[in-house]
Amino acid sequence: MPVTETNVIDADAHVVETERVWDFWTPPMENFGRR
Amino acid sequence: MGLLDAADGKFRPTLTTSPQDPQRQYWLLDGENLGSKFPSPDEKQSREHVRRFGREVGTPVQARELSDVTRRLRHMDELGIDVQVLYNSLWLTALTNRPDAEIALSWAWNRWLADVWKLGENRLRWTCVLPAMTPSEAVPQIRFAKNHGAVGVCMRPFERDRMMTDPFYYPIYDEAQRLDLPIAVHLANGSPELFKLMTNEAGGGFSTFRVPTVTACYALIMSELPRAFPKLRWGFIEVSSQWVPWVIHEAVRRSLGGAHPITRDCLREYNIYVSTQTDDDFPYVISYAGADNLLIGTDYGHGDTSSELNAIARFKAMEGLDEEVKRKILSDNPKRFYGI
Numbered sequence: 510m511p512v513t514e515t516n517v518i519d520a521d522a523h524v525v526e527t528e529r530v531w532d533f534w535t536p537p538m539e540n541f542g543r544r
Numbered sequence: 545m546g547l548l549d550a551a552d553g554k555f556r557p558t559l560t561t562s563p564q565d566p567q568r569q570y571w572l573l574d575g576e577n578l579g580s581k582f583p584s585p586d587e588k589q590s591r592e593h594v595r596r597f598g599r600e601v602g603t604p605v606q607a608r609e610l611s612d613v614t615r616r617l618r619h620m621d622e623l624g625i626d627v628q629v630l631y632n633s634l635w636l637t638a639l640t641n642r643p644d645a646e647i648a649l650s651w652a653w654n655r656w657l658a659d660v661w662k663l664g665e666n667r668l669r670w671t672c673v674l675p676a677m678t679p680s681e682a683v684p685q686i687r688f689a690k691n692h693g694a695v696g697v698c699m700r701p702f703e704r705d706r707m708m709t710d711p712f713y714y715p716i717y718d719e720a721q722r723l724d725l726p727i728a729v730h731l732a733n734g735s736p737e738l739f740k741l742m743t744n745e746a747g748g749g750f751s752t753f754r755v756p757t758v759t760a761c762y763a764l765i766m767s768e769l770p771r772a773f774p775k776l777r778w779g780f781i782e783v784s785s786q787w788v789p790w791v792i793h794e795a796v797r798r799s800l801g802g803a804h805p806i807t808r809d810c811l812r813e814y815n816i817y818v819s820t821q822t823d824d825d826f827p828y829v830i831s832y833a834g835a836d837n838l839l840i841g842t843d844y845g846h847g848d849t850s851s852e853l854n855a856i857a858r859f860k861a862m863e864g865l866d867e868e869v870k871r872k873i874l875s876d877n878p879k880r881f882y883g884i
Contacts, residue, residue, distance in 0.1 A: 518884065520779075
């Protein structure tokens with residue numbers, strides 16, 4: 510980083526959702542009791 | 545990486561393959577169709593895209609679905625890209641009619657991208673999705689996103705029966721401005737009624753997605769929003785930039801003699817940025833937009849009219865465009881817009 514002489518930013522790239530997005534979330538320990 | 549709150553398990557969508565077309569898969573929630581799993585091109589389709597349009601669109605599945613973040617980073621190295629700003633695929637149309645489901649699924653997606661950012665050596669930044677039906681519930685998600693690598697708040701130009709300029713969304717804009725996050729209006733259409741109305745065989749995505757997004761930019765320029773949120777930055781992403789002269793020309797002409805005349809310099813005055821395509825007429829666009837409010841992207845992961853995996857390399861090699869202008873569009877402007 511950077512891979513080029515200027516810091517090139519791709520302003521529009523995508524992710525494609527899979528079933529992993531809907532896996533169950535385990536909250537970090539510090540969040541217990543706050544939700 | 546588990547991302548949906550356990551209490552929200554009832555909102556977990558399932559993926560179903562279309563009985564008519566085994567290539568098409570849909571996300572379903574209690575019988576409601578949330579939208580299709582984005583049909584990224586396979587190798588054969590990618591080759592056909594290159595043959596017909598001269599643009600590369602093929603991406604490794606592990607990279608576009610981010611099951612292997614390192615593979616994505618290596619591919620960015622190959623493409624000469626330091627940082628990508630990631631957008632969703634599923635939220636490009638209305639997701640669900642249920643506000644509670646929209647809140648839960650937005651949390652899941654935003655947590656997923658937070659995890660990706662942690663693995664991405666700070667090179668994978670992202671724009672958060674929102675439960676647009678419930679702006680008060682969007683605010684904590686925007687705060688979470690800001691603290692986990694997000695560089696923008698994704699809004700659709702139309703949400704059901706409202707345009708994004710509606711005061712209903714002001715709590716979102718207020719929080720984004722406070723956190724110095726831009727509003728990224730990616731090509732989308734969150735109004736099922738408008739989508740249906742604009743759908744026709746000949747019009748395709750131009751009618752259903754591009755026209756509503758450009759209309760929202762015009763409405764933004766003519767609205768009170770730039771004065772109500774003077775520090776907020778706005779971006780119109782994946783609609784090319786060829787329309788910018790037309791919209792500015794219209795805004796100037798229609799606001800003449802009014803309380804708030806629009807000037808030809810309105811993109812700069814109102815902090816509005818627009819992403820370009822390599823085949824845009826840059827001198828013409830810059831004569832209206834200036835060179836300080838333009839960006840460029842690849843549409844990585846998709847394979848449609850906008851997608852051009854080699855857009856960055858092709859833009860860098862473009863003849864007849866000043867090197868300083870190229871540097872602005874590739875680097876300076878997106879850094880300023882996204883706050884990178």
